[in-house]
Amino acid sequence: MSLTSTDLHSSLKKYFGFSKFKGLQEKVIENILEDRDTFVIMPTGGGKSLCYQLPALMKEGTAIVVSPLIALMKNQVDAIRGISEQTGIAHVLNSSLTKTEVKQVKEDVVNGLTKLLYVAPESLAKEENVEFLKKVHLSFVAVDEAHCISEWGHDFRPEYRNLRSIIDRLGDNIPIIGLTATATPKVQEDIIKNLAMTDAKVFKASFNRPNLFYEVRPKTQNVDADIIRFVKQNQGKSGIIYCLSRKRVEELAQVLQVNGISAVPYHAGFDAKTRARYQDMFLMEEVDVVVATIAFGMGIDKPDVRFVIHHDIPKSIESYYQETGRAGRDGGEGHCLAFYAYKDVEKLEKFMSGKPVAEQEIGNALLQEIVAYAETSMSRRKFILHYFGEDFDEVNGEGADMDDNARNPKPKEEAKDEVLK
Ligand code: ADP
Numbered sequence: 001m002s003l004t005s006t007d008l009h010s011s012l013k014k015y016f017g018f019s020k021f022k023g024l025q026e027k028v029i030e031n032i033l034e035d036r037d038t039f040v041i042m043p044t045g046g047g048k049s050l051c052y053q054l055p056a057l058m059k060e061g062t063a064i065v066v067s068p069l070i071a072l073m074k075n076q077v078d079a080i081r082g083i084s085e086q087t088g089i090a091h092v093l094n095s096s097l098t099k100t101e102v103k104q105v106k107e108d109v110v111n112g113l114t115k116l117l118y119v120a121p122e123s124l125a126k127e128e129n130v131e132f133l134k135k136v137h138l139s140f141v142a143v144d145e146a147h148c149i150s151e152w153g154h155d156f157r158p159e160y161r162n163l164r165s166i167i168d169r170l171g172d173n174i175p176i177i178g179l180t181a182t183a184t185p186k187v188q189e190d191i192i193k194n195l196a197m198t199d200a201k202v203f204k205a206s207f208n209r210p211n212l213f214y215e216v217r218p219k220t221q222n223v224d225a226d227i228i229r230f231v232k233q234n235q236g237k238s239g240i241i242y243c244l245s246r247k248r249v250e251e252l253a254q255v256l257q258v259n260g261i262s263a264v265p266y267h268a269g270f271d272a273k274t275r276a277r278y279q280d281m282f283l284m285e286e287v288d289v290v291v292a293t294i295a296f297g298m299g300i301d302k303p304d305v306r307f308v309i310h311h312d313i314p315k316s317i318e319s320y321y322q323e324t325g326r327a328g329r330d331g332g333e334g335h336c337l338a339f340y341a342y343k344d345v346e347k348l349e350k351f352m353s354g355k356p357v358a359e360q361e362i363g364n365a366l367l368q369e370i371v372a373y374a375e376t377s378m379s380r381r382k383f384i385l386h387y388f389g390e391d392f393d394e395v396n397g398e399g400a401d402m403d404d405n406a407r408n409p410k411p412k413e414e415a416k417d418e419v420l421k
Pocket residue numbers: 018019020021022025042043044045046047048049050
């Protein structure tokens with residue numbers, strides 16, 4: 001397919017109403033339109049979905065989108081249907097459908113109405129679905145959240161490991177598009193290996209978030225008081241405070257409330273209705289602060305979160321980056337403050353001690369990296385970006401002065417000791 005940039009822009013406008021591509025989108029889409037394997041690594045919010053949605057809408061046939069979560073698929077299908085008159089244009093094929101619904105989906109696919117078919121990996125593995133899809137004209141297979149393939153990722157799903165052999169059964173030379181927000185070199189290697197996409201063209205966006213300010217403070221007995229002081233200094237601003245345990249979430253939310261701060265707790269122990277209510281209160285700005293476990297945040301897009309506090313150090317730099325990434329989505333200030341005490345690391349180690357040895361080894365390696373981050377006197381941004389395989393110029397790079405170490409360098413001697421350690 002030979003298309004000019006003008007053609008692409010008019011399709012973008014027609015289907016999505018946007019007048020400009022974000023970042024690497026146009027290059028990615030050109031590559032997909034040429035039927036080449038494509039690997040897209042972009043931070044959360046970077047606009048990865050459009051990278052496969054637009055070419056799927058433009059190409060002949062049906063694109064399969066593999067995605068790990070039914071909720072994510074539903075959102076996307078609703079969004080796509082919102083841009084078209086024709087409901088059959090996007091479908092989810094999964095185990096939650098009734099027989100009649102499955103029949104309708106298959107009919108739409110066979111009739112060429114369906115441009116995007118979202119499936120969970122376990123649905124794709126089903127023999128009846130493989131047999132059905134074999135007979136369909138497929139434009140490409142997009143594997144979203146591709147880090148689920150890797151044990152080094154933050155969300156390993158064994159079913160992702162079988163995708164390649166299933167895709168091979170669906171037809172010859174079906175292009176594969178892998179997409180992830182996990183930038184660590186180890187995860188990327190795993191994805192390329194597992195999806196056998198050594199010839200794929202790789203598109204990697206920068207993970208630098210220059211508007212985020214990174215700070216680590218020692219965690220003492222007075223951590224609650226420190227948090228209260230910080231929140232009061234930032235009165236009226238939206239913020240998320242992450243805690244490791246549900247118990248701590250509830251306690252801290254209460255402590256904040258008693259101190260006149262409008263806060264709600266959030267963790268997976270609440271029933272769905274309560275969770276939805278607290279989440280809405282935060283999104284609608286009825287409260288300033290949500291105190292939460294990591295159960296909070298996936299898919300939440302509040303653009304003006306002004307701070308993310310970690311009451312406990314998270315289990316990896318990857319998690320820290322994802323969680324702090326919810327601050328400053330609108331490009332405005334975002335203060336990322338982590339409280340760190342080594343005894344919390346020991347707690348995390350203990351959590352892992354019941355797990356299989358291989359898992360423990362990976363877990364400990366990841367933990368050592370976040371410890372090094374917390375203890376470093378280097379540019380924190382450089383540290384994070386280095387972890388993602390990206391070189392950052394701590395003098396002239398964008399956001400170079402946006403961390404505690406850059407603003408208040410430690411005395412030279414002390415810093416030197418650390419390098420030698
Ligand atoms: P990711 O999957 O990379 O986390 P999404 O695909 O969910 O990101 O996109 C994030 C947001 O960016 C969405 O609200 C989407 O509508 C928006 N977006 C994507 N591409 C563009 C564009 N070219 N112009 C404006 N907004 C865009």
